[in-house]
Amino acid sequence: MSKPVLQVVIASTRPGRVGRVIGEWFYERAVAGGDFDVELIDLAEVGLPFLDEPNHPKLKQYEHAHTKEWSAIVERGDAYVFVTPEYNHSFNAVLKNALDFLHQEWQHKAAGFVSYGGLSGGTRAVNSLRQVVSTLKMIPVVEAVNVPFVPQLLENGTFKPNDMMTASADALLAELAKLTSALRPMRLSAA
Numbered sequence: 001m002s003k004p005v006l007q008v009v010i011a012s013t014r015p016g017r018v019g020r021v022i023g024e025w026f027y028e029r030a031v032a033g034g035d036f037d038v039e040l041i042d043l044a045e046v047g048l049p050f051l052d053e054p055n056h057p058k059l060k061q062y063e064h065a066h067t068k069e070w071s072a073i074v075e076r077g078d079a080y081v082f083v084t085p086e087y088n089h090s091f092n093a094v095l096k097n098a099l100d101f102l103h104q105e106w107q108h109k110a111a112g113f114v115s116y117g118g119l120s121g122g123t124r125a126v127n128s129l130r131q132v133v134s135t136l137k138m139i140p141v142v143e144a145v146n147v148p149f150v151p152q153l154l155e156n157g158t159f160k161p162n163d164m165m166t167a168s169a170d171a172l173l174a175e176l177a178k179l180t181s182a183l184r185p186m187r188l189s190a191a
Ligand SMILES: Cc1cc2nc3c(=O)[nH]c(=O)nc-3n(C[C@H](O)[C@H](O)[C@H](O)COP(=O)(O)O)c2cc1C
Pocket: 012, 013, 014, 016, 017, 018, 019, 020, 085, 086, 087, 088, 089, 090, 116, 117, 118, 119, 120, 121, 122, 150
């Protein structure tokens, strides 16, 4: 069996965002880990409009090419890591919109979180996000990377994690691999 696909989803689309460099760091860590085929999915590049499908996504009756393309991307993922900022004590609207667009594509797959922000390190964003991914029947893992005071860890536009963050990333990847090895055969046998 081929390696499972991990999609690292960069949620922030803001000009000047920090999210891209954090996402790239985690992507490289995941590639080095070797358990997954890793894809970097940047919502700025996906470029979805606000949800504009007439049918409930549960039905998978999509009218727009952008939805069909987004569906095909998410479908090939076996696990996801959402790289999320904290905006007003929650995750950002672009990510909520991207999640809302689809339904079956997300189901019965492991989800992990890399968050960043001020003092809270984006933990409030992750708490909100856990509720939403659980409703979509993703299985959120407890292990996570939370980066407080993110500007202090940027050097010349590169993210410089401390040892705790690197260890957290590896723990998150290990847990995702464990869960994915159980969920993937389950999904394939149900298909
Ligand atoms: C609209 C907005 C709301 C924010 N709210 C919070 C917040 O509630 N908690 C926090 O720790 N940081 C907050 N911040 C600061 C962000 O964590 C910081 O700007 C971070 O770089 C945003 O991620 P991004 O650069 O990838 O978009 C907020 C920033 C913006 C733009």
